[in-house]
Amino acid sequence: MSDRINDIIMLLCKGIENRKLYYADHPRVNSLAEEIVRLANDHYAATGAEELFIGMADGFFVFEGTRIFGPSIAGKKLIQFAGALYCGGFILQKGITHADLKKFFDITALRSLPVKKIGDARVLFKSYGMSHIGIGDPYTEQTLGLRDDRFKDLEDVSVDEAGQGPALLYQELFDVVSQAYGNAALARNIDIKKARSVSEFMLSSIQTSFADVMQYVHYPDYDSYTIGHSVRVSSLAVYIGTKLHWTEQELLAIGTAGLLHDIGKSRIPVEILLKKGQLTEEECAVVRKHPQTGVEILLEQKGVSDLDLAACWGHHLRHDGGGYPHRPSWAVRHPATALLQICDVFEALTAVRPYKAALLPQSAYGAMLADRGAFHPGVLAAFIDAVGLYPPGTYVRLSDRRVGMVTTSSERIDRPNLKIITSAHGEPLYAKEQYEIALNDRKCQGLCVETVLLDYLG
Ligand SMILES: [Fe+2]
Numbered sequence: 366m367s368d369r370i371n372d373i374i375m376l377l378c379k380g381i382e383n384r385k386l387y388y389a390d391h392p393r394v395n396s397l398a399e400e401i402v403r404l405a406n407d408h409y410a411a412t413g414a415e416e417l418f419i420g421m422a423d424g425f426f427v428f429e430g431t432r433i434f435g436p437s438i439a440g441k442k443l444i445q446f447a448g449a450l451y452c453g454g455f456i457l458q459k460g461i462t463h464a465d466l467k468k469f470f471d472i473t474a475l476r477s478l479p480v481k482k483i484g485d486a487r488v489l490f491k492s493y494g495m496s497h498i499g500i501g502d503p504y505t506e507q508t509l510g511l512r513d514d515r516f517k518d519l520e521d522v523s524v525d526e527a528g529q530g531p532a533l534l535y536q537e538l539f540d541v542v543s544q545a546y547g548n549a550a551l552a553r554n555i556d557i558k559k560a561r562s563v564s565e566f567m568l569s570s571i572q573t574s575f576a577d578v579m580q581y582v583h584y585p586d587y588d589s590y591t592i593g594h595s596v597r598v599s600s601l602a603v604y605i606g607t608k609l610h611w612t613e614q615e616l617l618a619i620g621t622a623g624l625l626h627d628i629g630k631s632r633i634p635v636e637i638l639l640k641k642g643q644l645t646e647e648e649c650a651v652v653r654k655h656p657q658t659g660v661e662i663l664l665e666q667k668g669v670s671d672l673d674l675a676a677c678w679g680h681h682l683r684h685d686g687g688g689y690p691h692r693p694s695w696a697v698r699h700p701a702t703a704l705l706q707i708c709d710v711f712e713a714l715t716a717v718r719p720y721k722a723a724l725l726p727q728s729a730y731g732a733m734l735a736d737r738g739a740f741h742p743g744v745l746a747a748f749i750d751a752v753g754l755y756p757p758g759t760y761v762r763l764s765d766r767r768v769g770m771v772t773t774s775s776e777r778i779d780r781p782n783l784k785i786i787t788s789a790h791g792e793p794l795y796a797k798e799q800y801e802i803a804l805n806d807r808k809c810q811g812l813c814v815e816t817v818l819l820d821y822l823g
């Protein structure tokens with residue numbers, strides 16, 4: 366059930382983002398609104414409830430008196446919107462329609478909100494003819510109907526402690542890529558300078574934030590295939606580059622190139638990009654054109670580097686000369702694209718998508734090693750060495766039933782360092798209760814990783 370609520374929150378956030386980027390009737394906004402109605406109806410049918418209250422308090426989402434851990438980080442926009450309306454959340458009532466959600470998204474896209482107190486927000490919603498989305502009073506224990514005593518602790522948890530610090534990096538990276546996509550789709554200019562400055566921010570914080578950025582690999586949201594994918598490919602490349610002691614200049618270049626490598630996908634119709642079944646030959650040809658389209662888009666922008674172009678053009682080329690686009694014999698493959706190609710494939714295999722399950726890293730390595738000639742062998746070996754069996758951001762269950770998120774690798778690829786996030790009984794720990802352990806430490810000798818939790822949403 367909480368998965369469904371997580372999904373609704375994620376879709377509301379995507380709706381806000383997409384409504385800002387596109388026009389009101391854009392197919393993306395429409396399909397997000399439809400999906401939210403479908404999930405809300407599932408919720409009413411499964412629970413017999415007449416309404417669904419998504420509460421927001423102190424930077425977190427709250428549902429039925431329990432803090433929801435997963436989407437708080439990516440859901441910054443929805444929380445900000447509620448804050449701007451001086452409210453404590455939104456009530457989705459039974460009978461909610463696609464039209465209600467579109468009005469909701471329209472309001473989120475207003476440049477300035479004529480709201481100074483919650484009453485103004487209610488008037489605003491009414492003036493849009495909103496019929497099934499209500500505004501909840503600001504958070505108090507009564508309005509949230511809290512049953513969980515531990516929720517009181519939330520008042521003491523500062524935003525930083527709760528993990529917003531690393532999440533900020535993800536949000537910044539996500540925003541810059543999603544703006545670039547939106548602008549490229551509409552043939553507007555892309556802010557390459559901004560992509561470079563966000564890469565600089567990534568460089569300074571990747572060591573501490575990498576695990577948090579990578580955990581979004583577990584969210585099967587609509588943009589995983591494009592925006593989230595680019596963010597993770599770029600972060601992986603910078604992370605590996607750091608392990609390989611690349612210079613700051615090189616890391617900055619590959620970080621930016623990673624963010625922009627799939628920009629050509631912004632011109633692939635959504636129906637093809639998100640198609641669940643097998644693509645027809647013509648559709649395949651459209652997809653395979655994205656490196657070339659990407660280069661055409663980038664060549665029109667100011668401040669593009671050679672590596673941005675090389676990575677965009679060559680990230681689907683194989684080490685043995687195969688792949689696409691067709692490589693003329695005189696064209697030399699840029700070495701950094703070998704790393705981006707590996708990050709690209711690894712991310713695609715290990716990420717959950719709306720239409721496919723994720724592979725375990727071990728299985729991904731197996732598939733990549735079996736594809737002889739596809740990858741630069743030295744770079745692939747360095748990649749596997751740096752990422753390990755349990756990449757940072759992976760959730761694992763230990764032999765004593767505690768759940769932890771891998772933070773960094775250790776000398777033993779099967780014994781990483783972890784942040785413990787649940788008790789042995791599976792109860793989630795709040796940020797301030799979480800703690801780090803080093804599995805390779807003597808103290809942890811009796812413990813081992815029992816399972817990788819592919820579907821666990823922090
Ligand atoms: Fe691509």
Ligand SMILES: [Fe+2]
Binds near residue numbers: 594626627709
């Ligand atoms: Fe890609």
